[in-house]
Amino acid sequence: MGLLFVGAYFTFAAVQGDYGLFRRIQIEAERDTYQAELDALVAETAQMTLLTRRLSDDYLDLDLLDQQARDRLGYMRADEVILP
Known part of the structure; x- marks a missing residue:
């Protein structure tokens, strides 16, 4: 019975924990958002440098x-x- 609880705990931690699957998906989504923002800023910087x-x-x-x-x-x- 105790082994079942330990297994359930580790399964829960692997999915919901600080380093779990859901957190990894969230971090990857944030990374994509920040990468798009970085690309836009790099393009804007290049345009300003050219001007x-x-x-x-x-x-x-x-x-x-x-x-x-x-x-x-x-x-x-x-x-x-x-002309107005």
Whole structure:
């Protein structure tokens, strides 16, 4: 009878315990979520690095500079017409 209880305890611990099957599935799901978040942050960092490089003193992208001046400062050329 005691052997049955010990076996039941170890079976329960293997499934429900801190290091059990359900905890492992939960950890793997969290890992996948964090990996997706990391991938998004890496892509965002790469995009920001590219934009920073394009606006640096060594490499000046006039189209990007024009876009940023329009977006941030509200600049427009004299021959442009803005429609509401």
